[in-house]
Amino acid sequence: MDTFDGYRRPDGRIGVRNIVAVVPLSVAVSAVATQIAGEGPERAHATPHQLSADAPDATLEQTRRILEGVATNPNVAGAVLVELGTERVDGEGIADAVAAAGRPVERLSVRECGGTAAAVETGVELVDDLAAETADARRESAxxxxxxxxxxxxxxxxxxxxxxxxxxxxxxxxxxxxxxxxxxxxxxxxxxxxxxxxxxxxxxxxxxxxxxxxxxxxxxxxxxxxxxxxxxxxxxxxxxxxxxxxxxxxxxxxxxxxxxxxxxxxxxxxxxxxxxxxxxxxxxxxxxxxxxxxxxxxxxxxxxxxxxxxxxxxxxxxxxxxxxxxxxxxxxxxxxxxxxxxxxxxxxxxxxxxxxxxxxxxxxxxxxxxxxRGLREFAINELQPNELGYFDGDGIGDGEEVSRS
Amino acid sequence: MTESGAGAETEPEAGTRRAAIELDGTDTVVTVLEDAEAGDVVGDDGALELTESVPFGHKVALVDHEPGDEIRKYGEVIGVATESIEPGEWVHTHNCDSARGKAEGRR
Amino acid sequence: MSETETERTSEHRSRSESGTESEHAVREVMNESGRRGIRDHVLILPSVVCSHTVAERIADAVEGCVATPHDNGCGQIGRDNDLTERTLIAMGAHPNVAGAVVVGLGCEHVQSDAVADALEDRGVPVRELSIQGVGGTEACVERGIEAAEALRAGETVLDGEPGGDSDSDGAVETGTDGNPDIDTAIGLADLTVGIVSTDLEDPTVETADPLVGGFADRVLTAGGRVVVAGTERVSAHPEAARERIDADLDDLLAAARSGPARAPRVRRRAGERSFEATTRAWGDASVDELLEYGESPRADTGLALVDSSSRFEEAATVLVAAGAQLVVHVTGDGIPTGHPIAPVVKVSATASTLEAVGADIDVDARTASVDDLAAYVRSVANGTPCRADVHGVTSFAIERAGPSM
The missing domain is CATH 3.40.50 (Rossmann fold)
Known part of the structure; x- marks a missing residue:
C-alpha cells in the first residue's frame, strides 16, 4: 500500500502543506491581504482576487463557496479572513466552516481596525500567531x-x-x-x-x-x-x-x-x-x-x-x-x-x-x-450578469446541479 | 489508440524522412513529430510526400478532402474541411474548421 | 525559437540643448488629446493572468514602475475579450504612463505582441517579452528589468511637480535648475477627472456627491474634462437619463435588462431615489457622450459617461481608460483601494466611515468646500501622493462582459 507523510487535521482530512491562508472577502481588501501575507512568515499565502463586495446573489454564492473551500482545504493550517466590513458575502459563515473543519480562524475587518495601515499591522500579528500555533504540526503517515x-x-x-x-x-x-x-x-x-x-x-x-x-x-x-x-x-x-x-x-x-x-x-x-x-x-x-x-x-x-x-x-x-x-x-x-x-x-x-x-x-x-519560484496565481470564476440572465432557472451559480434543457 | 505510421525513433535524415504518428486507422491526417519541409516524406513506406512545410505537432492530410468532408484524428471527427485538401498538405485553421461552439446554432 | 523581446523604440527621447527644454519635456508627456500626465510611471503590463507575477516582480525591482496585475487575458470571446484588450492598450497609452513593458506568457489569447504593436502605433515607448519566448520565469524577470530600466533611462523628467518626488533614480536630467516653473504647474484645465460614487447611501447623496458635483462643475468651467461612471442611474431612470445624456442609450439599457445588475445594491438604491439625487456627483452639466470601455472622449466633450457599473475597482479602470489622470471616489463604505496608474482621491461624508477608516479617506465632505477639494486635487495632480498610494493598497480589475470559456 502506498503512503505519504502529511498533516492530519482535526476534521480527519490530510494536508500536504501547512499553509496559513490570508483570504480577502472582496477586491477592496485584496491588496491588504497581499501585504499581510508578504510581511508574514513564508507559510502565509494570500489568495487575492478581483470579486466585488456587491454582486448578484448567485455570483456571491459561488464566491462564498470558493472562499470557504479554499480556507478549508486540507493544506490550510489556519486562516485569516480579511474584509472591509461592508461585504455582502457571508464572512461569518465562512469563518464557521473553517472552525468546523478544526482549523484556527481569525476575522480581520479593516473598518474595525481603523484603516488599512492598522489592519496590515494587526493582520501580520494574527498571521504570526496562527503560524506559531500551527508550527508544531508534524507529518504523519497517510x-x-x-x-x-x-x-x-x-x-x-x-x-x-x-x-x-x-x-x-x-x-x-x-x-x-x-x-x-x-x-x-x-x-x-x-x-x-x-x-x-x-x-x-x-x-x-x-x-x-x-x-x-x-x-x-x-x-x-x-x-x-x-x-x-x-x-x-x-x-x-x-x-x-x-x-x-x-x-x-x-x-x-x-x-x-x-x-x-x-x-x-x-x-x-x-x-x-x-x-x-x-x-x-x-x-x-x-x-x-x-x-x-x-x-x-x-x-x-x-x-x-x-x-x-x-x-x-x-x-x-x-x-x-x-x-x-x-x-x-x-x-x-x-x-x-x-x-x-x-x-x-x-x-x-x-x-x-x-x-x-x-x-x-x-x-x-x-x-x-x-x-x-513563489508562483501562486489565483483567480475565481465570476458568474457574469448576462450569463445569469441567459441561463436563468438552470440552477447556475447556486451549487445545484444543472438539468438538461 | 493505436500507433502506426513512422516510428518516432527514426533519425531525421537530411530533411527527407520525418517521424509522424497516425493515432487511429480511420484517421485522415497524421501528426508530424518534427519540423518538416516540402518534399519531405512521412509514413512507414515513405509514401506520403509533403507539398508544403509543416511545423512540429501539426497535421498532414493522408487522403483527399473535399469542402465539408470530415477530418479525423484519434479515430474521431476533429472538424470539417473548408476547402479541398490533397494528401501531403498541411491541415490547420486555414482549411479546417470546428463544427462546434458556434455563435449561431449548435450541431 | 526566435528572439521575442522586441526593441520597440529605436531612439529614446532626446534631450534638447536649447533653452526651450521645459516646453519639450511638457509636450512629451501629452497624449493624443493634448492632456498632460500627472505621474510618470513606466507601466509593466501583463497581457494575461499567467504573467502577472513576473510583471509585479519587474515593477518591484525598478523604481518608478507600476504593474497592473489582472485576472483576464485568456478564455474570453467576443466583446468580453475586446474589452480586455482595449483596456490594456488604453492603460499603456495613458498620459500618466511614460513607457510600457508588455509581458505575456506566450500562448494566451490577448497576445503581448499585439498589445505592444498597438501601443507602438500610438507612439508609446514600449518593449515586449513573453515567458515562453525568453525561456522561463527568471529569464523573463531579468529581461523585463533590463527593459524597464532602459525605458526609465530614456525618459525625461516630468516638469512641474512642485514638492513632488520627481527625482527618481534613473531619470535623466532635463537641464533645468530643478525649480518648479509656475507656468508648467498642472491646473484643473489640464485634467480629465474621473468621478465615481459607489454606494448611494444618505450621507453620500446628501453631502459628498454634491461636493464632488460642485467640483466637477469647477473643472468644466476651468476648461478641464470630467468622465463619470455608474450606469445603474441610467437603467433605473431611462427617461430622465435621456433628457440629460446626449447619446444613444439603447444598447446600455438592453444590456441592463439581460441579467441582474452588476452592482445590485447600488441599482436598488438608484431605483429608490430620483435620477437627480443619484447623479449629484456628476455636477450640473449635460452629458455630451457615452463612452465604451477604452474609448477616449471627443475633443469637444466636457462631461462624458463611461459604460461601467459602480463597482469601484472596475469603474476606476474604465475612467482611467477614458483618459482620466486622476479619479475622485465618493465612498460611504470607505473602500480604500487605489489604482496603479491614476491617483485616487477618496471622499466620504459618512460619519461611521470617517471614524473607522479616516486614515484612508482624503477628504471629509462634511467640512470640505469645493475650494478645498479643488486645492487638494491640484496638489495631488502636482505630485502629492493620495492616501491609497501612501498605504500601497492599489488593486486593478477589468470588468468582464461575459463568462470565461
Missing amino acids: DVSELVLAVECGGSDATSGLAANPSVGNACDRLVDAGGTATFSETPEFIGAEHILAERCADSEVREKLLAYVDRREAAAELMGADLRGAQPSPGNQEGGLTTIEEKSLGAISKGGTTPIQDIVPYGSELPVGGGLVLMDTPGYDIESVTGKVAGGAQIAIFTTGRGSTTGNPIAPVIKVCGNPQTWDRMASNMDVNASTVVAGDDLEAVGERIYETVLETANGRPTAAEV
Whole structure:
C-alpha cells in the first residue's frame, strides 16, 4: 500500500502543506491581504482576487463557496479572513466552516481596525500567531487513497494529447486503483469528446449531468454571439498544432485516465475522498479551473503543458508536466516532469509511474518548480450578469446541479 | 489508440524522412513529430510526400478532402474541411474548421 | 525559437540643448488629446493572468514602475475579450504612463505582441517579452528589468511637480535648475477627472456627491474634462437619463435588462431615489457622450459617461481608460483601494466611515468646500501622493462582459 507523510487535521482530512491562508472577502481588501501575507512568515499565502463586495446573489454564492473551500482545504493550517466590513458575502459563515473543519480562524475587518495601515499591522500579528500555533504540526503517515489529485492542462499543443495528458492519465489510473480521487474539469474542453466521456459515466444520471454541463458551456458562444474559436483553441494552442476545440478536447480528456467517471460536481463544490475519477464543471480558463478544484479539496494539482505554462497556486502545490521536447529544452527550470520522451517513443507506463511517484514526493513535501519560484496565481470564476440572465432557472451559480434543457 | 505510421525513433535524415504518428486507422491526417519541409516524406513506406512545410505537432492530410468532408484524428471527427485538401498538405485553421461552439446554432 | 523581446523604440527621447527644454519635456508627456500626465510611471503590463507575477516582480525591482496585475487575458470571446484588450492598450497609452513593458506568457489569447504593436502605433515607448519566448520565469524577470530600466533611462523628467518626488533614480536630467516653473504647474484645465460614487447611501447623496458635483462643475468651467461612471442611474431612470445624456442609450439599457445588475445594491438604491439625487456627483452639466470601455472622449466633450457599473475597482479602470489622470471616489463604505496608474482621491461624508477608516479617506465632505477639494486635487495632480498610494493598497480589475470559456 502506498503512503505519504502529511498533516492530519482535526476534521480527519490530510494536508500536504501547512499553509496559513490570508483570504480577502472582496477586491477592496485584496491588496491588504497581499501585504499581510508578504510581511508574514513564508507559510502565509494570500489568495487575492478581483470579486466585488456587491454582486448578484448567485455570483456571491459561488464566491462564498470558493472562499470557504479554499480556507478549508486540507493544506490550510489556519486562516485569516480579511474584509472591509461592508461585504455582502457571508464572512461569518465562512469563518464557521473553517472552525468546523478544526482549523484556527481569525476575522480581520479593516473598518474595525481603523484603516488599512492598522489592519496590515494587526493582520501580520494574527498571521504570526496562527503560524506559531500551527508550527508544531508534524507529518504523519497517510494512505495514498486520501489524496484528491486535481488534473489540469494549460498552454496545450499537439504534444499534450500525445504525451503529457496520456502519461498523467496513467498516473491517475494508478491513484484511482489505489483508492484515491482524481479529478479533471475544463468543461469547454469536453466539447467534441463528450460522447467518449458519456460512455465512461458510471450511470445514466451522471451521463445526463455531464452532457447538460457541456451544453451549457457550449451555449455561452451563442450568448456572446461569437464563436468559441475566439478563445478555444487559444493562439498558442493553434501555433502548437491544435486546429479545433474538438481536437483539443480529444487530447485533453486523456489526462484523467481510463477509469469510470463516478460523478461530475459544480464549480468549487466538495470533491469526495476515495471517490475514484470525479469531474468538475469549470471553465477552460486554467487559473480559475485550478482554483475550483483546490476549493473542492484537492491537495495537489498536476498541470500538463506543451507551450510552457508556469503558474502555481497559493494553496496546493502544482506539478508541471511538459509534453513538448522543445519546450522542455527551453523552460526546464519551470517544469517538474519531462513527459516529452513519449513523443520519441518512451513507454507511457514508465512515464506514468514517474509522474505518480512525483505526486507522492510532492505530497511528502518536496517543493515543485512553481513553489520554489513563489508562483501562486489565483483567480475565481465570476458568474457574469448576462450569463445569469441567459441561463436563468438552470440552477447556475447556486451549487445545484444543472438539468438538461 | 493505436500507433502506426513512422516510428518516432527514426533519425531525421537530411530533411527527407520525418517521424509522424497516425493515432487511429480511420484517421485522415497524421501528426508530424518534427519540423518538416516540402518534399519531405512521412509514413512507414515513405509514401506520403509533403507539398508544403509543416511545423512540429501539426497535421498532414493522408487522403483527399473535399469542402465539408470530415477530418479525423484519434479515430474521431476533429472538424470539417473548408476547402479541398490533397494528401501531403498541411491541415490547420486555414482549411479546417470546428463544427462546434458556434455563435449561431449548435450541431 | 526566435528572439521575442522586441526593441520597440529605436531612439529614446532626446534631450534638447536649447533653452526651450521645459516646453519639450511638457509636450512629451501629452497624449493624443493634448492632456498632460500627472505621474510618470513606466507601466509593466501583463497581457494575461499567467504573467502577472513576473510583471509585479519587474515593477518591484525598478523604481518608478507600476504593474497592473489582472485576472483576464485568456478564455474570453467576443466583446468580453475586446474589452480586455482595449483596456490594456488604453492603460499603456495613458498620459500618466511614460513607457510600457508588455509581458505575456506566450500562448494566451490577448497576445503581448499585439498589445505592444498597438501601443507602438500610438507612439508609446514600449518593449515586449513573453515567458515562453525568453525561456522561463527568471529569464523573463531579468529581461523585463533590463527593459524597464532602459525605458526609465530614456525618459525625461516630468516638469512641474512642485514638492513632488520627481527625482527618481534613473531619470535623466532635463537641464533645468530643478525649480518648479509656475507656468508648467498642472491646473484643473489640464485634467480629465474621473468621478465615481459607489454606494448611494444618505450621507453620500446628501453631502459628498454634491461636493464632488460642485467640483466637477469647477473643472468644466476651468476648461478641464470630467468622465463619470455608474450606469445603474441610467437603467433605473431611462427617461430622465435621456433628457440629460446626449447619446444613444439603447444598447446600455438592453444590456441592463439581460441579467441582474452588476452592482445590485447600488441599482436598488438608484431605483429608490430620483435620477437627480443619484447623479449629484456628476455636477450640473449635460452629458455630451457615452463612452465604451477604452474609448477616449471627443475633443469637444466636457462631461462624458463611461459604460461601467459602480463597482469601484472596475469603474476606476474604465475612467482611467477614458483618459482620466486622476479619479475622485465618493465612498460611504470607505473602500480604500487605489489604482496603479491614476491617483485616487477618496471622499466620504459618512460619519461611521470617517471614524473607522479616516486614515484612508482624503477628504471629509462634511467640512470640505469645493475650494478645498479643488486645492487638494491640484496638489495631488502636482505630485502629492493620495492616501491609497501612501498605504500601497492599489488593486486593478477589468470588468468582464461575459463568462470565461
